[in-house]
Amino acid sequence: MSEDSNGTPPSGTSSPRMNRRTFVAASAAVGGTVAALSVVQGCSEDGETPASESTTVTLSINGESRDVDVDNRTSLLDMLRERVGLTGTKKGCDQGACGACTVLVDGQRVLGCLTLAVMTDGAEVTTIEGLERNGRLHPLQQAFIDDDGFQCGFCTSGQIMSGIGCIREGRATSSEQIREAMSGNICRCGAYTNIVTAIERTASQRGV
Amino acid sequence: MHPFTFSTAADESSALDAGVSGARYIAGGTTLVDLMRQTVERPDRLVDITGLPYGDIDLNRDRLRVGSLVRMSALADHPGVREGFPVIAESLQLSASGQLRNMATIGGNLMQRPRCLYFRDVSAACNRRSPGAGCAAIGGRNRALAILGTSDQCVATHPSDLAVALTALDAVVVTTTPKGERRIDIADFFRQPGDTPDREHHLEPGQLITAVEVPARPDTRRSGYLKVRDRASYEFALCSAAVAMEVVGGVVRTARVAVGGVGTVPWRLPAVEQRLAGRPANDHTWRSAAAVAADGAKPLSENGFKVELLKRTVQRQLSTVARLA
Numbered sequence: 001m002s003e004d005s006n007g008t009p010p011s012g013t014s015s016p017r018m019n020r021r022t023f024v025a026a027s028a029a030v031g032g033t034v035a036a037l038s039v040v041q042g043c044s045e046d047g048e049t050p051a052s053e054s055t056t057v058t059l060s061i062n063g064e065s066r067d068v069d070v071d072n073r074t075s076l077l078d079m080l081r082e083r084v085g086l087t088g089t090k091k092g093c094d095q096g097a098c099g100a101c102t103v104l105v106d107g108q109r110v111l112g113c114l115t116l117a118v119m120t121d122g123a124e125v126t127t128i129e130g131l132e133r134n135g136r137l138h139p140l141q142q143a144f145i146d147d148d149g150f151q152c153g154f155c156t157s158g159q160i161m162s163g164i165g166c167i168r169e170g171r172a173t174s175s176e177q178i179r180e181a182m183s184g185n186i187c188r189c190g191a192y193t194n195i196v197t198a199i200e201r202t203a204s205q206r207g208v
Numbered sequence: 209m210h211p212f213t214f215s216t217a218a219d220e221s222s223a224l225d226a227g228v229s230g231a232r233y234i235a236g237g238t239t240l241v242d243l244m245r246q247t248v249e250r251p252d253r254l255v256d257i258t259g260l261p262y263g264d265i266d267l268n269r270d271r272l273r274v275g276s277l278v279r280m281s282a283l284a285d286h287p288g289v290r291e292g293f294p295v296i297a298e299s300l301q302l303s304a305s306g307q308l309r310n311m312a313t314i315g316g317n318l319m320q321r322p323r324c325l326y327f328r329d330v331s332a333a334c335n336r337r338s339p340g341a342g343c344a345a346i347g348g349r350n351r352a353l354a355i356l357g358t359s360d361q362c363v364a365t366h367p368s369d370l371a372v373a374l375t376a377l378d379a380v381v382v383t384t385t386p387k388g389e390r391r392i393d394i395a396d397f398f399r400q401p402g403d404t405p406d407r408e409h410h411l412e413p414g415q416l417i418t419a420v421e422v423p424a425r426p427d428t429r430r431s432g433y434l435k436v437r438d439r440a441s442y443e444f445a446l447c448s449a450a451v452a453m454e455v456v457g458g459v460v461r462t463a464r465v466a467v468g469g470v471g472t473v474p475w476r477l478p479a480v481e482q483r484l485a486g487r488p489a490n491d492h493t494w495r496s497a498a499a500v501a502a503d504g505a506k507p508l509s510e511n512g513f514k515v516e517l518l519k520r521t522v523q524r525q526l527s528t529v530a531r532l533a
Binding site: 052053055071072073075094095096099102108109110111114115116118119121162165166169171179180181182183184185 | 209211212213214216234237238241242244245246254256258281304305306307308310311439440441442
């Protein structure tokens with residue numbers, strides 16, 4: 001199954017050599033083909049309008065317009081990682097419990113794992129890759145570095161996207177409020193103290 | 209996740225057509241997508257209803273009307289709701305996480321499925337998921353489960369905090385069907401499990417929630433929500449209490465009380481309310497009223513602590529709300 005031009009992963013992953021990510025993507029594509037065939041056959045027997053189990057989604061990702069064909073079951077998270085090649089958004093629990101997949105949809109922080117990609121048609125999605133401007137990190141990205149807001153880094157993109165949402169929502173006015181507003185983002189390294197500091201300083205000093 | 213077809217409803221009638229013929233409605237998706245991934249839910253067809261015109265919050269002297277597609281965060285942050293119906297705003301603010309509140313809708317909140325471990329584990333026996341299969345929770349890990357409204361078929365708690373606040377405030381669930389509007393008192397909306405735990409509410413196939421209405425009464429301004437849980441944030445209630453109270457000259461005129469985390473449905477406490485009306489607003493009144501809060505409770509092997517916790521939660525919240533200006 002071929003990718004459309006907009007869905008082609010960045011050059012680093014386009015090598016013919018099989019790595020873990022291309023293997024997973026190829027396996028998923030094969031599964032999708034089998035499922036799509038079975039449904040077309042099922043609907044023709046009913047005599048209904050052929051219903052499709054895949055959809056073309058048109059949306060803006062980090063300011064760039066994209067058309068992506070997805071199996072209807074695809075989450076926004078999986079579409080970003082496996083179809084668009086933006087792997088900065090992480091898959092932690094894949095059930096809405098950890099916050100690692102947090103992205104902004106139309107300016108609001110949401111969970112990529114519980115968002116169906118087909119429901120983002122027409123949306124503006126911002127991921128961690130879309131934050132820097134002219135080679136400069138977003139102030140909250142810089143603050144996570146300055147304040148040592150991470151250890152292993154796996155939860156960090158979700159923490160930063162959620163932190164931006166938290167600041168925009170006006171909930172970053174005290175460390176207590178930040179702890180409550182950021183409770184949907186789990187950090188198993190336990191960098192919470194410095195995460196709160198980074199968000200609090202960014203909200204009060206730098207603006208977002 | 210099982211394969212499904214997907215469509216977007218352009219208007220109410222096309223949504224109802226799809227719903228009546230078996231499609232599942234999806235809006236925020238925070239419960240449904242999660243359960244579809246666990247294969248607990250296996251719909252063949254989804255219809256996206258987020259384009260329907262149910263997104264307004266309308267407040268006047270007599271009532272609050274909340275469209276079913278209003279997001280939890282929008283209702284929690286609404287200044288008029290925070291001032292006039294604080295128990296509703298607090299119940300939402302104490303629910304889920306910031307991300308989930310930006311996604312989940314008010315209608316979907318009422319339609320949440322249980323959080324029982326065995327309901328969500330398709331390898332476990334669960335009468336709610338598979339009628340007749342048995343209940344692994346009754347003899348299993350049931351610390352978080354219900355003590356009120358249970359049956360020998362199911363002991364799962366209802367997970368919504370908002371529904372507890374709406375139950376205390378005598379809300380009305382407004383729905384639409386192909387035959388027109390149907391209004392359902394919140395007290396009649398949820399079904400206790402009984403012998404049919406798979407039937408969680410009184411909606412017909414395709415019946416669609418369009419709004420929730422809450423009458424404004426003298427006690428709605430003096431109201432609040434207390435949630436007791438294992439973590440300070442982002443956790444379901446072990447026990448919660450929604451209280452609205454009118455106090456005039458140091459005497460309770462009326463009080464409305466509902467509790468969550470302890471019942472198979474949001475649980476109103478009329479016996480407690482009867483012990484409050486006309487009594488002096490003092491600690492003795494709160495204690496004697498709360499003493500009957502757990503009457504009829506049937507604790508399970510691991511959740512006996514909820515009997516005392518329920519009484520103390522009610523007592524604490526009666527005292528807190530009575531002190532509000």
